[in-house]
Amino acid sequence: MKLYCLSCDPNKPCYILRFKEITLMLDCGLSAHTVLNFLPLPLVPSARLNNLPGWMPRDIADAHLEGELKECCGRVFVDSAPEFFPPQPKIVDFSEVDVILISNYLCMLALPYITEGTGFSGVVYATEPTMQIGRLFLEELVHHIEQTPKATLASHWKEHLHVLPAPLSDSLKPRNWRHIYDMKAVNDSLAKIQMVGYNEKLDIYGALEVTAVSSGYCLGSSNWVINSHYEKIAYVSGSSTLTTHPKPMDQGALKNANVLILTGLTQTPTANPDSMLGELCMTVANTLRCGGSVLIPCYPSGVVYDLFECLSSHLDASGMTSIPMFFISPVADTSLAYSNILAEWLSTNKQNKVYLPEEPFPHAFLVRNGRLKHFKHIYTEGFSTDYKQPCVVFCGHPSLRFGDAVHFVELWGGNALNTIIFTEPDFPYLEALAPFQPLAMKAVHCPIDTSLNFTQANKLIRDLKPGTLVLPESYRQPPGTAPHRLDLIIETDRPLLSFKRDEVLTLPLKRKQTQVDMSPELAENLVPNEVRSGVALATLTAAIQVKDNKHTLKILEEPEKPSSRKKSRALEEALNKKPTNYTWGVLDIDEFIQKITQEGITDAKVEQVASGYIIHLPNEDTLIQVEDSSTHIFCEGDMLLRQKLRTILLQCLNKF
Structure with missing residues (x-):
């Protein structure tokens, strides 16, 4: 199992989880901090903004850069339409994503960037309030920016980051920033969403089962439980234990997961x-x-x-x-x-x-x-x-x-x-x-953030008892605003892995077994034998069918029209090798001697040796060597006698 981190902001998460040949995207949050580098878009022309002095770096004679940057009270801004930093298809091709799981409406603002124009052909799951309120957020964002269009778009400043003042010089990959999508992209992306209810079990191509459970953070907000037949992953994002207007957080469904992925904790840990x-x-x-x-x-x-x-x-x-x-x-x-x-x-x-x-x-x-x-x-x-x-x-x-x-x-x-x-x-x-x-x-x-704080998160981890805890690296050290507050970190006795943007984690969850179903026709032909009280065994020879990640045992039958002589011969050999049963247990020597005597072999002599017994049949010139795990018959090429002794031997052993 691998986890890919596509987000630098734990509160605008976007992760890829690859497991059992399925590629899941967990949320598609949009980092909007980049817009702070741009001048505001006023509803009416602003003389104050228009008259701000232009800014040019020293020793740079680039005519294209002129007019792109303006200065206000010692801070340099880009005079252009704002740009955003969506998740990048750098380490994962978005066309390979099978399913997107959305936790809440604040974690879906990058959806049009991911589903439109990327070859994405999967499905998006979200609750009804998440989709409907998310639609409002997307529409408002597009309308705010489109109602005040910029005549020109600035881009040459991105070529001169090394000579720009902070915080512009600290911009992360500005060439990958994007202008806002349009309403067509919004509507097309929302059309890919399938609405789900809390505790509704969704089958993911037969390999996984995912369930949305209430996270208590906002209307329709969800945590996700991802199950295979023998593994469980819990994804906790944007959760709250406070009593506000949403449905309370469902913690029971998250307990005892093999892996717990935790993100979306409070952005203001020092504010109540x-x-x-x-x-x-x-x-x-x-x-x-x-x-x-x-x-x-x-x-x-x-x-x-x-x-x-x-x-x-x-x-x-x-x-x-x-x-x-x-x-x-x-x-x-x-x-x-x-x-x-x-x-x-x-x-x-x-x-x-x-x-x-x-x-x-x-x-x-x-x-x-x-x-x-x-x-x-x-x-x-x-x-x-x-x-x-x-x-x-x-x-x-x-x-x-x-x-x-x-x-x-x-x-x-x-x-x-x-x-x-x-x-x-x-x-x-x-x-x-x-x-x-x-x-x-x-x-x-007065920041009001009802997400889990660190005290609540640490208690939640103790209650959920995950096998392994996975979380952003920033949660393992105090926030920059309170570097001495060692209580504002995640502390746990569980095995812990942390990640940051563009990292790929190999999670300690290996597939050790899987579930195989048996067809009714095959089950009818089984003959179980009780080997001890409450335990019965049966042999079977079958064809295994793998379809939609489901394994099914079916009766092995020869096709009416074999496609080739080679395939027909291989199938015939497989059918001929089919054992009627398997033997087990220790050979009872006295019973064996009694049965061969009944068949007319009366001269048997038994000798006990270190490895077991040797039975000598002088008249038949035959030697039978009996050991704990094997029996050998030496009869000088008399196949009829060998077959007769083998049949008697099998009668003396337990079978299933």
Whole structure:
């Protein structure tokens, strides 16, 4: 079994697992950190961005490079459409991938890069919420970037990395970065997804069985259990033991795996989600009291649902029921509507509300009462009428490189009364703000990551008791933000293997046996013999058929029309060699002598020797040598006598 790592970010995983001649891809996360190297795409032309000074490296006279780079407060950015770093078909050809297993909607944003234009002809498995909400993420991403197209695309800067300032100079393989896909690629890739339910067993070409079980992280999020007849692999990605809106994590199905692959732990190990949520609510209330407005860059689904619920309750308790909240996204209406029809994927508490009847999420009530207003864009009809300050705005994108969030940072950035609050942990907030500096508005970092922290992960490993633990190398050392926190690592007494991008691991799981089925026709002809109490044996000669990775024993029959004389002769020899039975046990000498006497051989003399017995038949000029594991008959070429003695000998032995 081999594991290939195609991702440099454990929270945007993409792995290849090869086992029993099947190639599985585990997730297809998209690394979006590369977009931080680009200038934002404003919804309306920005004089500030247009007037940023150009930057050219010293001693480089490349006319093509001119205009590609701009400087803002000491940081150099690329003035072009943002680019992403998808998994690369470097060590694995994507056309060889048989199956893609997707854990959650945050781990599927590279799907169009992998399935389109690569020769991929396999199948993709995901739960219904993962596919439907993943569609919203993909559509929003494409729309954000396509609504503000760039007239020119910069690429020559990639030829001069060695003379560029950090962090551009540290860019990893920028020649492999890609522009965003289009909606055709999105729709074509989503058409390859087959929806699955929790605990539904899926057959993978007869070789493996895969099952999705709840991971507790977000709506429809899954861990995957991969079984053969005698081996078990558990893939744990993006899991949570906290009580929020998704269905709780199913740990039972993950226990006692031969191999446990663990990834997707918290990106903010020093931040407690509950504390961050409380700090966010207080910051919003304080800002609104002072007459300022609040911007919360967010994704169109996930934690934002919990923010609507907690923040509206806090503002009500603070006497701010008249403060409007705006949710702006190209998929805002679909996201809000869809989340309320997913009862089977929700926690028990949320499910119970469906049968009252009551909406599982309060944002439906907030929308009906006009407290939460949702719009596709800031230029959507009705927004300018409803818009008033102070207010709270939820919109994308958390990177602040595209989407409506860019407009609000430009609009509110010069007012110190306003606040921007970062809740999504995917992007370093200071880097996100870098192209907007100098900025007067307050910036507050309240990352809310409900993924497993290291304490929870270590406990989970102890409970699951895997044979071997496999995880990213970064989990074996403290994070860079807290290098002395030795508690922020994975510690285990289980055998452990770690990996990093572009590495190939040979996992300690070797196929020692496999299951073979027997056809009913062959089973009918078996004659079992009991060799001891509860144990029966039978001989068989059969043809083994291997089809779709399933092994079946069938009756060995001569074909009606043999394809060639050689094949016919080989089959005839195989049939002639078929034994009627096998003998076992120790020869009873007294019984043997008695039986040959009954057949008229009365002159037998028995001599005991170190290796067994020698039986001499003088009149027949025959010697029988009996040992523990063999019997030899020496009869000077009398084949009739030899056959007669052999028959008597077999009568004295046990057979099966």
